[in-house]
Each structure stands twice: as C-alpha cells, then as structure tokens.
Amino acid sequence: MHETSLIEYTLNAVEKRASLMGIERVAEIGLVVGRLAAVPHLMETAFNVMKYGRPMFTETKLVIDYRDLSFCCRNCQEEFTTDSYIEARCPACGGTHLKRTGGDELLIDYFIPEDTV
Numbered sequence: 001m002h003e004t005s006l007i008e009y010t011l012n013a014v015e016k017r018a019s020l021m022g023i024e025r026v027a028e029i030g031l032v033v034g035r036l037a038a039v040p041h042l043m044e045t046a047f048n049v050m051k052y053g054r055p056m057f058t059e060t061k062l063v064i065d066y067r068d069l070s071f072c073c074r075n076c077q078e079e080f081t082t083d084s085y086i087e088a089r090c091p092a093c094g095g096t097h098l099k100r101t102g103g104d105e106l107l108i109d110y111f112i113p114e115d116t117v
Ligand SMILES: [Zn+2]
Pocket: 073, 074, 075, 076, 077, 078, 090, 091, 092, 093, 094, 095
C-alpha cells in the first residue's frame, strides 16, 4: 500500500526532527496532501496502524489538509482547481489541453509537541 510508505516516511522524518529538538512525544502532525498523492481514508488507516509501537506517536492526532488538483489551461491560460483528474476541463473555454500545476504535494506542514508537565 502506497499510503503506508508515505506515513512511514512522515513518521521517520518527524521522529528524527523531534528527537533533535529534545521532544519525546508529539501531540499533532499536520500534512498537506494533494489528491493525486494519496487516498484520504487510506492515509488515516495507515497512520492509525503504524503509530503503535512508536512511543512518540501513540497519542498523536493526524490533521491532513487535502489540496484539490490545480490546472492551467494551455488554450486560454485560465487557472482552476478540480477534484477529478479524469474529467478535468477548463471552465472558461471547455479546453482539455491542460497543464497540471498542483495536486501531488506531500508536505509535512507542522508538528506540535505534547505538553510535558
Ligand atoms: Zn481555457
């Protein structure tokens, strides 16, 4: 499952960075994910499975900001977003000769350390 490796990559990267910062537990991780990059519910499933066995993440909440696909029309230069790659069509001229400008992002936006008492 593709999403499993994305989550593994995310957890490894956050773990490494949090350790360097002296953080032992992470309360929340924020990701920016393009709709072409991953299937939403699979990301959450993979996260919920993979966080166990990693003490840093047992209480971590995953917050994902899903980004629609964005295109620029090669015909009239109109820029637009859509949630379907297959049916993408320029809303201004109806053109289908499109340049994709976004929708495959996968960024770790932020993570929040758990408060230590
Ligand atoms: Zn157009």
